[in-house]
Amino acid sequence: MAKTTKEKFKTYGNVFDNFALRNLFNLSSKGFFEEDSLSPISIGKESNVFSAKGKDGKVILKIYRLETCDFNQMYKYIRNDPRFLGLKKQRRKIIFAWVQREYRNLFRAREANVKVPKPITFLNNVLVMEFIGNKEAAPKLKDNIPADLKKCYNKIKKYIRNFYKAGFVHGDLSEFNILNLNDNPVFIDLSHSIPIKSPGASELVERDVKNICRFFNKYRLKLKYEKELKEILS
Secondary structure: OOHHHHHHHOOOOOOOOHHHHHHHHHHHHOOOOOHHHOEEEEEOOOEEEEEEEEOOEEEEEEEEOOOOOOHHHHHHHHOOOHHHOOOOOOHHHHHHHHHHHHHHHHHHHHHOOOOOOOEEEEEOOEEEEEOOEOOOEOOEHHHOOOOOHHHHHHHHHHHHHHHHHOOEEOOOOOOOOEEEEOOEEEEOOHHHOEEOOOOOHHHHHHHHHHHHHHHHHOOOOOOOHHHHHHHHHO
16 A cells, blocks of 8 residues: 555554555455545444445445454353354454454345345455445434334344344344434444354343333333343244
């Protein structure tokens, strides 16, 4: 990448260390995005999200920060995932596995007819996904309340049930991890998703449903958690 591009990236929360720059260069050189088109969407402690121009329109790049990720917390979640048994507790290996797991979970969700961003590719700590939005990125559910609350809730409920029937739990579902695209919910942040046969999966699906019921009840939808959970798991 050109030195001027590197200098520009330094303004984005120091996410672009030399390792990230090499990964981004490799991905851009393979045509996944145009390196000079990156635009920040969110700058976080553990990961930064950017939009960029891809071959067929905008894409999303999610870049995990190697030095600030809580890899101990990641390991706590991923060590019980049967797909990653034997993973050594080493920072980079855990973060890379975390990215790979989110990539694989996105495929699983789409196969189960759950609306999520289409996974495109990943490289070490960088995940490339479909851009969700129109000209601008779709807002999170917490920032854009649906006009038809019941209709939106029913779609979310259907997606939770579809994913569960396919053998998976989102594991971190809330109004922070659902986008509102023209009143249509889109699940994001699937790195916590685990197979339902994993230890702790039942507690996670219960927490997911509680979070969603809490959010919609705040807007007077009057959902009964026990009833909703039973219908989802039936």
